[in-house]
Every structure is written in C-alpha cells, then in structure tokens.
Amino acid sequence: xxxxxxxxxxxxxxxxxxxxxxxxxxxxxxxxxxxxxxxxxxxxxxxxxxxxxxxxxxxxxxxxxxxxxxxxxxxxxxxxxxxxxxxxxxxxxxxxxxxxxxxxxxxxxxxxxxxxxxxxxxxxxxxxxxxxxxxxxxxxxxxxxxxxxxxxxxxxxxxxxxxxxxxxxxxxxxxxxxxxxxxxxxxxxxxxxxxxxxxxxxxxxxxxxxxxxxxxxxxxxxxxxxxxxxxxxxxxxxxxxxxxxxxxxxxxxxxxxxxxxxxxxxxxxxxxxxxxxxxxxxxxxxxxxxxxxxxxxxxxxxxxxxxxxxxxxxxxxxxxxxxxxxxxxxxxxxxxxxxxxxxxxxxxxxxxxxxxxxxxxxxxxxxxxxxxxxxxxxxxxxxxxxxxxx
Amino acid sequence: xxxxxxxxxxxxxxxxxxxxxxxxxxxxxxxxxxxxxxxxxxxxxxxxxxxxxxxxxxxxxxxxxxxxxxxxxxxxxxxxxxxxxxxxxxxxxxxxxxxxxxxxxxxxxxxxxxxxxxxxxxxxxxxxxxxxxxxxxxxxxxxxxxxxxxxxxxxxxxxxxxxxxxxxxxxxxxxxxxxxxxxxxxxxxxxxxxxxxxxxxxxxxxxxxxxxxxxxxxxxxxxxxxxxxxxxxxxxxxxxxxxxxxxxxxxxxxxxxxxxxxxxxxxxxxxxxxxxxxxxxxxxxxxxxxxxxxxxxxxxxxxxxxxxxxxxxxxxxxxxxxxxxxxxxxxxxxxxxxxxxxxxxxxxxxxxxxxxxxxxxxxxxxxxxxxxxxxxxxxxxxxxxxxxx
Numbered sequence: 059x060x061x062x063x064x065x066x067x068x069x070x071x072x073x074x075x076x077x078x079x080x081x082x083x084x085x086x087x088x089x090x091x092x093x094x095x096x097x098x099x100x101x102x103x104x105x106x107x108x109x110x111x112x113x114x115x116x117x118x119x120x121x122x123x124x125x126x127x128x129x130x131x132x133x134x135x136x137x138x139x140x141x142x143x144x145x146x147x148x149x150x151x152x153x154x155x156x157x158x159x160x161x162x163x164x165x166x167x168x169x170x171x172x173x174x175x176x177x178x179x180x181x182x183x184x185x186x187x188x189x190x191x192x193x194x195x196x197x198x199x200x201x202x203x204x205x206x207x208x209x210x211x212x213x214x215x216x217x218x219x220x221x222x223x224x225x226x227x228x229x230x231x232x233x234x235x236x237x238x239x240x241x242x243x244x245x246x247x248x249x250x251x252x253x254x255x256x257x258x259x260x261x262x263x264x265x266x267x268x269x270x271x272x273x274x275x276x277x278x279x280x281x282x283x284x285x286x287x288x289x290x291x292x293x294x295x296x297x298x299x300x301x302x303x304x305x306x307x308x309x310x311x312x313x314x315x316x317x318x319x320x321x322x323x324x325x326x327x328x329x330x331x332x333x334x335x336x337x338x339x340x341x342x343x344x345x346x347x348x349x350x351x352x353x354x355x356x357x358x359x360x361x362x363x364x365x366x367x368x369x370x371x372x373x374x375x376x377x378x379x380x381x382x383x384x385x386x387x388x389x390x391x392x393x394x395x396x397x398x399x400x401x402x403x404x405x406x407x408x409x410x411x412x413x414x415x416x417x418x419x420x421x422x423x424x425x426x427x428x429x430x431x432x433x434x435x436x437x438x439x440x441x442x443x444x445x446x447x448x
Numbered sequence: 449x450x451x452x453x454x455x456x457x458x459x460x461x462x463x464x465x466x467x468x469x470x471x472x473x474x475x476x477x478x479x480x481x482x483x484x485x486x487x488x489x490x491x492x493x494x495x496x497x498x499x500x501x502x503x504x505x506x507x508x509x510x511x512x513x514x515x516x517x518x519x520x521x522x523x524x525x526x527x528x529x530x531x532x533x534x535x536x537x538x539x540x541x542x543x544x545x546x547x548x549x550x551x552x553x554x555x556x557x558x559x560x561x562x563x564x565x566x567x568x569x570x571x572x573x574x575x576x577x578x579x580x581x582x583x584x585x586x587x588x589x590x591x592x593x594x595x596x597x598x599x600x601x602x603x604x605x606x607x608x609x610x611x612x613x614x615x616x617x618x619x620x621x622x623x624x625x626x627x628x629x630x631x632x633x634x635x636x637x638x639x640x641x642x643x644x645x646x647x648x649x650x651x652x653x654x655x656x657x658x659x660x661x662x663x664x665x666x667x668x669x670x671x672x673x674x675x676x677x678x679x680x681x682x683x684x685x686x687x688x689x690x691x692x693x694x695x696x697x698x699x700x701x702x703x704x705x706x707x708x709x710x711x712x713x714x715x716x717x718x719x720x721x722x723x724x725x726x727x728x729x730x731x732x733x734x735x736x737x738x739x740x741x742x743x744x745x746x747x748x749x750x751x752x753x754x755x756x757x758x759x760x761x762x763x764x765x766x767x768x769x770x771x772x773x774x775x776x777x778x779x780x781x782x783x784x785x786x787x788x789x790x791x792x793x794x795x796x797x798x799x800x801x802x803x804x805x806x807x808x809x810x811x812x813x814x815x816x817x818x819x820x821x822x823x824x825x826x827x828x829x830x831x832x833x834x835x836x837x
Contacts, residue, residue: 074819078723082716089709117610124511125538125608159509161684164697171697174510228508229682261512294610315702325479326713332472333720336465340727393705396698401510403698 060352060361065369068341069376075337080377082333083422086326087381091418092388092408093319097312099409104308104397107244108300111277112187115270115287118296122307122400123157123268130154130265132293139286141279142272145186153184154267156257159401160227160250162216175216176402177206177227177250179257187271191246196221196237204256207237209247211405215394219250227252227260245304245397248404271300307399327425330377334429338370342437349437350445359438366434367427374426378419385418386410451748455755462728466760469724473764473809474771476717481772481797481805482780483710487703489784489795494692496627500662501563502669503691504655507682513651514681521675527659527668532559533652535640539604539613539633541594550590551632552604553653554640557585563658566624573598573619581639583618587630589789591620604633609640626796631789656688714812722816725757729820736824737832746825753821754814761813765806772805773797 069076108114115136120126128136136142137150144150156179164171182201185191195213199205208219218225224232233252241247258264274280280299287297298306342349349362357365388408397404459466504522506512519533532555539552557578561567569577569585576598577583586596596602602615615635623630641649659668669685676683686694696703729736736749781795 074726075723078719078726082719085712085716089712119540119605119610120607159511161507161509172694173698226508261509318706322479322483322709325475325482326716328475329472329479329713329716329720332468332475333716333723336468336472336720336724336727339465339468344731393701395701 060357060365062368062372065365065372068345068369069373072341075340076373076376079333079337079373080380083330083374083377083425084380084384086323086330086425087378087418087422088384089326090319090323090421091382091385091415093315093323094414094418095385095388095408095410096393096406097316097319098411098414099407100312100315101305101308102409103243103404103406104245104304104311105301106242106304107246108302108304110299110301111274112300113272113274113280113283113297114300114303115272115295115297116268118288118294123155124159124400126268127263128154128267128270128295130267132295133267133270135293136270136287136295137272139272139283141274141283141286143275149183150272151183151186152270152272153181153187154254154270155180155184156254156261156263156266157268158257158261162219162225165215165217173216173403174396174401175212175219175250176248176400177252177257178246179252179254181254184251184271187273188241188246190242190244191239191251193237194240196235198239199236199251199253202253202255204231204233204253205236206233206250206252206256207239208235208250210238210240211247211392211394212250212403213238227257231260243407245404248402307397310399311397323421327421331425331429334370334374334426335432337373338366338430338433339436341369342366342433345437346440346445349440350442353440353442354446362440363434363438366437367430370430370433371423371426374423374429375419377426378422381422382415382419385415451751455752458728458732458752459756459759465724465727469721469760470764470767472720473717473761473813474768476713476720477765477768477805477809478772478775479713480710480808481769481801482776483706483713484801484805485776485781485795485797486792487706487710488798488801489792490699490703491696492627492794494689494696496625497688497692498566498658499665499687499689500659501688502657502659502665502672502685503688504657504672504683504685505653507673507684510654512681513653514655514683516650516652518676518681518683519652519655522655522657522672525668525671525675527661527664527671529658529660530559530562531655531657532556532563533637533655534560535637535651535653537609537635537640538607540607542603542605542612548593551629553632553634554637555634556637557634560634563656565658566628567621568624569619569621577618577636580616580618581636582614582616584615584633584635585619585621586617586633587789588620588622589630589786590633591617593631593786596620609644611643613643626794629789629793714808717809718812718816721757721761721813722819724760725753725817726820726823728756729753729824733827733832733835736827737829737835740827740829741833746827749824749827750821753824754817757813757817757820758810761809761816762806765809765813768809769802769806772802 116126117128133154137152142150142152158177159174160177161172162175164173193207194210199207212219214220219235221235221238224234226232233256274283284297287295352362389410392405392407394403394405506514519531522528522531535554537552537554561574577585596617598617600617602617604613606613659665665687672685673683739749776797784792784795
C-alpha cells in the first residue's frame with residue numbers, strides 16, 4: 059500500500075488546481091446539504107406542532123382546518139367521546155378552535171407586500187393541549203378580551219404585530235398584542251393566538267369551530283376514539299392523529315424542496331465530476347515518471363489504482379468539508395414562505411442533522427471516486443520501464 | 449504558419465481535456481438555461497397578466513366571501529365595463545383522492561367569458577353550458593389528463609362545500625395566450641348557490657372586473673374600496689398584476705434560492721474552465737519561454753491563453769444553448785405544461801435567456817483566463833527555458 063501521505067502531499071504541490079477542484083465539489087455539496095437541511099427544517103417545524111397522544115377532528119373531506127367547520131353540539135359530542143383524557147375535575151382535555159387567515163402588510167422588503175397570517179381563536183382550555191407554548195415577552199392575554207399574543211417567528215415582521223402594538227381584525231375592532239410566545243420551534247410560532255369569541259364575532263362565525271383537538275388517555279386509544287367519531291355518519295366528522303395531520307401538511311412542501319435540491323445537485327455534480335477528472339488526468343500525466351518508479355519499486359497495479367482513487371477521494375473530501383461548513387452557516391438563516399397546504403406564511407430554519415450532512419459529504423466523496431476512476435486506471439496501466447525512460 | 453494556426457493547434461493538443469471542458473461548460477449552460485426558464489415561467493403570469501382587469505376581495509381575509517349585491521354595485525362604478533364573480537370550490541376527484549390538484553370555481557358563464565376574453569370556447573359549447581345547470585367548462589389540458597369528453601358525467605367531492613357533486617362536461621376551453629391556465633374547472637354559480645343552506649347563500653368569493661382604461665386601475669380601485677368602506681364587509685381592490693405579484697411575493701424565498709443557485713453553477717463552470725487553462729499554461733511554460741526568446745512579446749502569449757479559454761467557453765456555451773432548446777421545449781417544458789399547468793402555464797426557452805447564457809459563457813471564459821494569462825506575462829524567459837517538466 060502506498061502511504062496516503064504521498065497523495066496528500068501531491069495535492070499540496072498543485073495548490074491552485076487542488077483548490078479550484080475542491081471548491082467546485084464544495085459548491086455542489088453546499089447546495090445539496092442546504093436543500094436537505096431546509097427540507098428537514100420544514101418537516102420539523104410543521105410536525106413538531108402535533109403530539110402523538112392528541113387527535114384532531116375536522117369536518118369530513120376538508121383537508122385543512124381552514125376549510126373545516128364544526129358546530130357547538132358536535133364539539134360537545136367530540137369532547138364526551140370515549141378515549142378522551144379528563145382532568146382531576148372530570149373535564150375533558152380538549153378544545154374547539156377557530157382558524158382564520160388574515161392579509162397583513164409585511165414590514166421590510168418591498169413596500170406594499172401583503173402576506174397571509176394565520177389567526178387561531180382559542181378557548182382557555184387550549185393552553186392545556188399546547189403545553190410547549192409559553193410567553194417569552196409581555197404577558198398572556200386575558201381570556202374573553204381583545205388581547206392577543208403573537209408567535210415569535212412573526213413578531214415584528216408585519217405591521218402592528220409586535221408587543222404593545224395593535225392591528226384590526228375587523229374595521230374599528232383593534233386587537234392589542236400583549237405577549238409574544240414560543241412553541242418549541244413549531245409552526246404555531248407563525249400564528250396569532252386570540253380569544254375564540256373575539257375571532258368568532260369579528261368574522262361572523264358564532265358557535266362554530268374549525269377543528270377540535272383532544273388529548274387521548276394514551277396514544278393507543280386513538281382507534282377507539284376514531285371509531286366513535288367516524289361511526290356516526292350523521293356528524294360527518296373525520297379524526298386524525300395530530301402528528302399525522304401535521305405530517306400531511308408538511309409532506310408536499312418538504313418533498314418539493316428535497317426534490318428540487320436533489321435534482322439541481324445531480325445536475326451540478328456533472329460539472330464537479332468533470333473538474334475532478336481533468337485535475338486527476340493532469341496529475342497522472344505529470345507524474346508518469348513517479349508512477350513508473352513506484353511500479354519499479356514493487357508496488358502492484360492495484361495499489362497504484364487505489365492510491366489515485368484515494369487521492370481524488372481526499373480531494374473531494376476537502377471540497378465536501380468546505381461545502382458542509384458553508385451549509386452549517388445556513389443554520390443561522392431563516393426562510394419565510396407560504397405553505398401551499400394552509401395558505402399561511404410560515405418561517406422555517408435550515409435544520410442541521412448529522413445524517414443529512416453525512417449524506418451530502420458521501421455524495422461529495424462519490425464525485426471524487428467517479429471522477430478519479432478513469433485517471434486511476436490510466437495510472438495503473440503505466441509501463442514502468444517506458445515511464446522511467448521518459 | 450501564423451499565430452492563429454499555433455493557437456488552434458494548442459487547443460487540439462490535449463483533445464481529451466478540451467473535450468471534457470467543453471462538456472463541462474455545456475452542462476453548466478444547460479443547467480443555467482433550465483433554472484432561468486423556471487424562474488421566467490413562474491413569473492411570466494405577472495408580466496403577461498391583463499392590465500385592464502381588477503380583482504375585488506374581502507379586505508381582511510380571502511377565506512370570507514363578499515355579499516353578492518356588491519357585484520351590481522361594482523358594475524355601477526364609472527370606468528368598470530363588466531364584472532364577473534366566482535367562488536373557490538375546492539374539489540377533489542374521488543378517483544385519485546385529490547392527488548392531482550386542479551382549480552375548481554363556481555362562476556356565471558356569460559360574465560366569465562366577457563371578463564376573461566382570452567378563453568377560447570366554441571359558441572355552441574358556451575350555449576350548452578348556459579343551458580345546463582350542472583354544466584362545467586374545463587381546460588383542454590385538464591380534460592386530456594382526466595380523459596373527459598363533452599357530455600361526460602363527472603362526480604367531484606367538495607372540501608369546503610361537503611358532499612358529492614354531480615357535473616356534466618358542457619365545454620372545453622383553450623386560450624389565446626400561452627400564460628393562461630388550461631387546467632381549471634368552471635361550473636355554474638347558481639348550481640352551488642341553490643344547494644347551500646340559506647345562511648351561506650348569495651355570497652361570492654371575489655369579483656373580477658374589466659375596466660376601459662388600464663391606466664385608471666388605481667383610481668377605480670380606490671373608488672370601489674371607498675364605496676364599501678363604511679359597510680360591514682370592506683373590500684380590497686387590486687389590479688390583476690398586483691394580485692399576481694403579491695402571490696409571487698409569498699414564494700419569493702424559493703425564487704431567490706433558485707436565482708442564487710443558477711449563479712453557483714456558473715461559478716463551478718468557471719472553476720473547471722480556469723483549471724483547464726491553468727494546466728495548459730503550466731505544461732507549456734517551456735514553449736512560451738521559446739516564443740519569448742525568438743521575439744514574441746507577452747501580449748501574444750496572453751492572446752493564446754485568452755483565445756483558448758474563449759474558444760472553449762464559446763463552443764461549450766453554443767452547444768449548451770443548442771441542446772437546451774429541444775430538452776426544454778420538447779421534454780421538460782412540455783411535461784411541466786401538461787402536468788403542472790397551474791404553476792407553469794408556459795415553459796419554453798426565451799431567446800433573451802439563451803442569449804444571456806451564451807454571453808455569460810463568453811464572459812466567464814474571459815474571466816477564467818485572467819489569472820493564468822497574467823502568470824505568463826511575468827514569465828522570465830531564461831527561467832522558463834531552464835524549467836524541467
């Protein structure tokens with residue numbers, strides 16, 4: 059086996075070429091890693107909103123809370139269903155919530171940009187379901203008033219949506235922002251939480267809820283709960299595990315980003331592989347005499363082949379590490395876009411995750427191995443005597 | 449033998465490497481054209497949306513409807529020529545569980561076709577649609593995908609308006625302009641309205657109006673919003689262009705990412721190209737020394753280096769653009785138009801994009817040669833001739 063040191067030093071001799079090739083591979087790894095991280099971030103933001111031991115009930119056929127509506131009698135029936143957990147006083151842990159989308163003026167960026175913000179009208183009991191949520195600035199709104207709290211991802215990003223400010227839900231019905239809350243990085247952080255009756259009256263939806271969420275006695279009670287809900291065809295309801303519901307909402311977007319990112323990376327990797335081929339071919343042709351000497355010293359063709367494959371892998375690995383480091387910087391960035399499933403603007407992060415980074419790095423090394431293959435074969439087929447004579 | 453001959457011979461000297469580099473440039477330019485066309489296609493709807501059309505919706509939220517009587521009041525506003533209204537229906541095809549998304553809207557036939565005069569429908573089909581309460585007008589792309597023919601009975605399930613809804617295909621539309629979505633499903637508003645409980649009746653999702661003078665859209669919009677300002681439900685009126693732009697604004701993060709990525713591929717290309725040129729220069733150091741020794745000045749050698757780089761990038765760029773046309777116009781683009789028509793109504797290579805791609809290939813070819821070319825000007829003739837290797 060030829061010591062790897064030989065390859066590393068050879069790479070350093072041709073600094074400029076090595077750097078140019080490594081950067082090329084690094085850029086591809088960067089694009090791939092960023093896309094995978096964003097896709098993971100989307101899944102995380104949307105999926106962590108749901109808990110395994112909770113179920114959400116919508117009107118049958120409506121895929122999202124926005125399209126669904128459930129009246130008060132049905133809400134009471136849902137809360138009384140078997141499998142629903144009760145607190146020490148015997149009250150069901152669950153809540154009917156109203157979901158509305160508001161057009162709000164975006165701050166910063168181009169003037170006159172309007173975007174959709176989701177407003178969730180909640181009764182007091184909702185907070186028991188969302189134990190992750192807690193106020194980080196200001197105070198919680200007083201139930202039954204026009205006070206609201208906003209998620210930390212949207213605080214200050216829309217006109218009137220910051221602590222101490224107010225905005226209109228209906229003309230001349232301003233609501234006051236008294237708190238900013240955090241909710242474990244979930245999509246709730248891109249919502250406004252208001253009192254359910256304030257929202258109902260502002261939008262003329264007396265007695266209606268968009269969805270009903272309940273805590274189950276245990277995750278395994280879900281089937282019993284669903285059987286009761288969907289057994290009564292008259293009610294026209296549909297029950298889902300909360301985790302499943304949010305996963306469904308995230309799947310379109312995260313697969314779009316993942317698909318787009320992968321397709322672009324595959325395309326780009328052609329360019330990077332060609333760069334590696336050119337670099338390694340030149341390395342082999344410049345080092346004919348060296349290779350000949352190595353062969354004369356007794357190294358086999360196989361070890362020459364391996365040695366050059368190794369050299370291009372090291373080259374690719376350097377690029378890959380560069381790309382990964384660059385991609386890690388992306389985890390400081392936030393990206394805000396519309397979720398097609400809910401028509402609501404949500405803020406996402408690039409979620410660094412060891413598995414994804416390893417995949418991107420492996421893809422980078424793969425480019426090195428593919429690119430180094432042909433040159434390595436050429437190196438292995440050098441005839442020692444001829445090469446040494448020059 | 450003149451300088452040009454020497455330059456051409458140089459390029460052909462390491463054929464394998466030159467060929468690889470040209471392929472590299474080709475791939476990069478192809479990727480660039482694809483990504484740019486994607487961006488163009490996504491925003492083409494804004495550029496080509498009618499400037500003499502305005503839209504009116506609920507001021508606070510698009511999910512709340514307007515009272516139907518607003519439509520007549522909007523028609524009264526000076527400058528408004530015609531107004532149509534629609535409700536978003538949100539249907540799923542039970543056969544595929546709604547995996548294949550298409551827009552479904554309840555409309556009034558006559559007004560729809562006056563306001564959206566870019567729709568092309570046979571007059572007989574329009575007549576049949578008007579007469580049929582359950583009639584529907586569908587885009588030709590949607591009809592083709594679903595295998596629907598005129599007279600077919602179709603059942604859709606409503607996501608917003610629950611239940612199984614029966615329709616009959618009365619007409620199939622195409623469009624005058626390529627940016628019009630031909631994947632939508634329009635049916636009679638009165639069919640929807642009559643089927644609703646009284647509390648939900650006589651509401652429209654939005655109003656689109658055609659105005660006489662495109663230049664007056666801002667003024668007419670202000671007049672409309674002012675008219676409803678002291679009512680229970682206020683309105684938000686925007687030109688169609690502004691509406692499209694605000695929708696695109698919500699996607700701006702993705703668009704920006706694609707924009708950046710299309711520049712990244714050019715950088716990768718420049719690195720590959722620069723690397724090739726630098727290698728050639730390094731290998732020919734002794735020759736350049738000889739040329740200098742027999743009286744050529746640095747300028748000549750710079751010309752060799754830059755010329756080689758420009759030749760490679762021009763050839764790669766030209767091939768890239770040439771293959772982009774069939775790949776996009778006959779392959780990817782056709783697929784996207786047929787299957788993702790609501791996002792990419794038209795996906796074709798635009799001459800300005802092709803031209804820019806070729807121009808950028810040349811520019812980057814020049815830039816890539818700067819460092820290697822500069823190196824040759826600092827060549828010490830004697831040292832170069834002494835060099836071994």
